[in-house]
Amino acid sequence: MPDAAKRANVTLRDLATSVGVSQSAVSMALSDHPRISEPTKRAVRAAAARLGYVPNSAGRALRAGRSTSIALVVPQTGRHVFGHPYFMHLLVGVTEEANARDTALMVSTNPDETHGMAAYERVLRSQAASGAIVASASISDPNVNRMVDAALPVVLVGRFAHLPHAASVGTDEIAGAAAVTRHLVQDHGLTRIAHISGPLDHQTAVDRYEGFRGALAASGRPCTHTLAAGDFSEESGRAAARQVLDSMADLQAIFAANDEMAHGAMLEIRSRGLRVPEDIALAGYDDFGVSRLTTPGITTVHVPAQALGRRAASVLFALLDGVAPDPLHTVLPFELVVRESCGSHHG
């Protein structure tokens, strides 16, 4: 256990004078260079432990031409980012992997909507981080293209159809939305369904809507559907539910593009004296907690955000090691989580 004077920052030079060899010998001893004798190595290691030597990361990064950190870049404001449990789970996964590789993690968000470049500039071009994981919701964020174009080590989380050459990690949200839609149609026999989508400049919103429509079309049954767009917030879900409940007679079910909007819809349904699921069945997407807490629980699709984070980090490390990620686009499985909000248990 190191205990001695740890005030000043101990450098290689301090170790060198302490042991009585040159600075380089110390450096080589610590990296176990074959041309350094065992006794010297032992002496150096002992001194390092005694003085509490920790290599200066700036010196190391400068010399190596790359830092020992990776960054999680989310080109949105912090409030938006960390308010959403998705990013939290992502963060858990990324830190797990980064910790395993003893790599520091920088988190970079935008100060506000106008500074699109900031999150990216700050960490990557200044080489504060040697690579980045980018989680951008917007379908056409020019900064993402820029990073990819600059051939920087980047892993995208989500689906970026227009960037086929960039490494990415995601789930098949079209299939996920289709699965939950099929559950409504085929397991519960519901055919008059509304979809509350997210903002349609989000890939996620587009994909979930597409999955919904595709499943209806493929169902072989005459289904009626309607759409109202929200912004993924509970309040917008409630407003959208108001709209579809007013406009579509004999509505049987609502599939919201995320659980928060589904929760908003549930509040609106209830406020009209209707019951979930007896009068209106309900389904959401994400499974980050909201859907488990409500009564009844909301049927949803589990997004493996933590696994996505882990995988994104490991793909990034592969890139940094100069290994081509295989596959370039990882698609992790989703899981349909059936709860009470869409009707009696059909198995």
Next chain:
Amino acid sequence: MPDAAKRANVTLRDLATSVGVSQSAVSMALSDHPRISEPTKRAVRAAAARLGYVPNSAGRALRAGRSTSIALVVPQTGRHVFGHPYFMHLLVGVTEEANARDTALMVSTNPDETHGMAAYERVLRSQAASGAIVASASISDPNVNRMVDAALPVVLVGRFAHLPHAASVGTDEIAGAAAVTRHLVQDHGLTRIAHISGPLDHQTAVDRYEGFRGALAASGRPCTHTLAAGDFSEESGRAAARQVLDSMADLQAIFAANDEMAHGAMLEIRSRGLRVPEDIALAGYDDFGVSRLTTPGITTVHVPAQALGRRAASVLFALLDGVAPDPLHTVLPFELVVRESCGSHHG
């Protein structure tokens, strides 16, 4: 808009050759040194924009002897940290302030329970970050003492009674717990109350328990209370509720030390055919979302975690600027949030 060849990393030297002055002149021009002429400054700035120059953070940090990053250190595993909404809100606040100062944020957690030092070593002693915000739940984390002893720029989030000289930011949780307890006793006339505490090696758990007892003692009414300790998880809250419901006859209310345990207690109460609040009133603590989502909503105390994060960051920046924080210990106000779980609305 910079557009030219941004492949290679542009250094001061590149700018220097491009403009036709020395490296130092470029550096001085960019920092608006008075001894550089306006025309030169304009030329340098133009070249910097054209080539897309971004200062290398390692070079800068090495020269300056300190980095431009701050760290949020949470000596726990990532899973534990980011699973808890408290840290999320804290993170929002910290990033807001860090972004405002154009400072990168490193997030450091422990790889596992055994590596107590890791989160701290990685960022601070290697000088990857110039200062740290430490959010440690454990009452006697030796690493916190170590950091404070090492006189590193550190701001603690929470109450660290044994470290009076370290800057800290927190709320008065004793008063918060007392407020919600008073609400149960005085506004609702409940006198047979159980407390479900957190693990009593957490300062937070200790303080909330103390606030509870203090408020009962100060109420001037004959109150009966009992205690069961949980670990802040929903499941442990349910188990603790089982225990107090079995052991205390005529129990009227349960005050859980956080909302998740309160939610667990609610599930247990309901499973016994009892109603909240008619048969058993319920209160929690934190207000990070759970308490708002349940039906009925859970009366709780709002912890201003985001504000804590913001304030912690600004205090840290003060420390880094060499300014003594005033006050050394910031105490932000909490807020009692009355919902339906403790009875009819008394105003």
Next chain:
DNA sequence: CCGATCTGCTGAAACGTTGAAGCATCTGAG
């Protein structure tokens, strides 16, 4: 018109690290 002062730049050093190249000293083969 000469010394002092100002202006605008250059050169060099330093931060801590790493690693290539170099230099003794020792060993062992011939």
Next chain:
DNA sequence: CTCAGATGCTTCAACGTTTCAGCAGATCGG
């Protein structure tokens, strides 16, 4: 005994930045 090679270290340079000291040339007071 000699010299090739191994062994164990040292010296030096470089990464990109900032800044201090210094150096020309211009400006100005007397």
